[in-house]
Amino acid sequence: MTLIPHAIPLINDPEVVHALAARWRRTRTLLLLSAGVLPVTIGVVCVVLAVLTSAGQRIMPWWSAIPAVAAAACAWALLTWLRRNGLSDPHSWLPATTLMTGAQLVLGVLPGSGIALRLSPGAALAVKALCAAGVLGAGSACSLARLARRSLLAAPVLELGSTAFPLVLEGREARVVISTDRIDWTSRRGARVDAGVPFARIEHVTAEASTVVLHTASGSWAVPVSDPATALALLRRRLAWWEERRTAAVERERRRYDDLLQLLAAVSGESTRGGVTVTVDSNGVTTGISLSPAVRGLDPDVLAARLMACVEGARSDARRQVQDLVLEHAEKASH
Incomplete structure (x- = not known):
């Protein structure tokens, strides 16, 4: 499984993918180094420190491995977050990388170095070199994460508007964030003002002087x-991208609803008791009654009771099938 896809994620438009391909190649390389290679390297440094700690010991103290485990866990957490949630928000790459590599230093490299120096003083030079490598790796990871974000978003191009990446426009008077379904800004004119407008409220937009005007109802x-x-x-x-996605989502939901209606129309509950078989549709309306030769000679009251019992059983079966279909549809819609 590829940690970071070769093609820009969450994009279906070939023209946009092609236009941003060069940017994404640079960004992908920097991101792999900052969130993958360097954090893993710091984890390896902590493992080597643990090995140095045990070099002069007959039995390796169990607690000397804790820094290595902590550093490896931080690297794994960063990679997992990046794969599942992080690719869609370039502005979170630097904070996430700083947090995890900082945790690797605090929980792994520094304690591991201290333990190694205490238990293996003969390897002091190697321990100091490994500690310096860990600190350098953490600093480099943060710098590369910042470069990855800048490489992708620093110079806005029109095609970025057709992606899910939040777009941040920094100016002297305001900071504007164009997200996937709204626009927010912080004005620095006089008193600080924070405001935002969902795309659903915007009727059209125009430009006037040094402002963009959002026209709403x-x-x-x-x-x-x-x-x-x-x-x-x-x-x-x-x-336009948001409107296309909303229209597509409505169309997908309409198709799922039509499919559900077809499945519900095909539901047929059935119940058989003592030679009497009753079938009903999804609304509980009786669609068929079958009587076997075994019911000949039965008392009419007994036969009527069996018919009513079969009707209730068939309706119960139909309700169960309808409930299962609706729950299955809801689960698919949530995913």
């Missing part, structure tokens, strides 16, 4: 930006 919002033309183009592209 309840009024207009002026968002200060340093480059109105670029911000307007990115925002319109993101709005």
